[in-house]
Amino acid sequence: AQKVTQAQTEISVVEKEDVTLDCVYETRDTTYYLFWYKQPPSGELVFLIRRNSFDEQNEISGRYSWNFQKSTSSFNFTITASQVVDSAVYFCALSVYTDKLIFGTGTRLQVFP
Amino acid sequence: DTGVSQNPRHKITKRGQNVTFRCDPISEHNRLYWYRQTLGQGPEFLTYFQNEAQLEKSRLLSDRFSAERPKGSFSTLEIQRTEQGDSAMYLCASSFSKAGPYTGELFFGEGSRLTVL
Numbered sequence: 001a002q003k004v005t006q007a008q009t010e011i012s013v014v015e016k017e018d019v020t021l022d023c024v025y026e027t028r029d030t031t032y033y034l035f036w037y038k039q040p041p042s043g044e045l046v047f048l049i050r051r052n053s054f055d056e057q058n059e060i061s062g063r064y065s066w067n068f069q070k071s072t073s074s075f076n077f078t079i080t081a082s083q084v085v086d087s088a089v090y091f092c093a094l095s096v097y098t099d100k101l102i103f104g105t106g107t108r109l110q111v112f113p
Numbered sequence: 114d115t116g117v118s119q120n121p122r123h124k125i126t127k128r129g130q131n132v133t134f135r136c137d138p139i140s141e142h143n144r145l146y147w148y149r150q151t152l153g154q155g156p157e158f159l160t161y162f163q164n165e166a167q168l169e170k171s172r173l174l175s176d177r178f179s180a181e182r183p184k185g186s187f188s189t190l191e192i193q194r195t196e197q198g199d200s201a202m203y204l205c206a207s208s209f210s211k212a213g214p215y216t217g218e219l220f221f222g223e224g225s226r227l228t229v230l
Contacts, residue, residue: 004155033216043202044116045156045221052216091155098214099144099169103155 002027004094006104013082014112021077021107023092029053034068034075035093035101045091051075082111115139117222119205125228126195133191134225138207144215145188147180148204149173150224156204162188163210195229202226 003026013019025034036048049059051068059066063080079086089108093101118137126132138145144163148156159178160170164185174180177195182188192199203226206219 037221042223043204043226044223045204045206045219047218047220050217093155095214095216097216099146099161099216100158100171101148101156101219103157105153105155 002029002032002094002096002102004092004102004104006092006107008107009105010108010110012110012112015083016081017111018078018080019082019109019111021079021090021092021109023075023077023104025073025075025092025094027094027096029096031097033095033097035095036066036075036077037091037093037103039089039091039106041088048077048090079109082109084111084113087111117205117207117220119203119222119225121225122223123226123228125230127230128197129194131191131193132195132227133189134203134205134227135187135189136205136207136222137187138205139220140186142207142209142220143185144208144210145182146206146208146219147188147190148206150202150204151200159190159203192227195227197229200227200229 005024032053034051037045065078067076089106091106093103120135146161147159150156162182177193180190202224204224206221
């Protein structure tokens, strides 16, 4: 069975702090894809990144970075120098080469000025 | 705006009534997905279409739920004899894929929130 666990329900930080959102996944498949989506208060899920199981390179995009470690089945997301606009619910998701995404329960991030 | 559009955005109904939600995907997208999201949870897959064909249905989609995409463009999700447990946000997403599983970015709408009294 496949599963995504986001143990952090809610995180609060003050602006300019760095914050890491944890994601642990479970699958027996060797081919899979991992995603992060952002859900602002408007409700629309916004794609942030996709990683396939054969590419463990970390990625940086502006203030965002992702750390993929197969050894620990983790795909963590770090926001550097957080801003109020980063406040949202962030979801980690898994796809085992199907059209179906399996989402975690999400982490609500609140960034205070 | 050419994003995914969902209507209505909010629906309040009494238990036992039928409701229908509509999703208009991005025009060139051939795949369309429905997800359900309850409070404090992540979205759960319900079903998806490639063009007009419904290719997969989750076990979450009971007999009271039916989804259609008659002409391969917009889709409707109907819930018959609604129950309080159906209260949730119903999310639609779309993508384009010629063949095989799609594992790329999904484009989501803002969702249709259902409240069953």
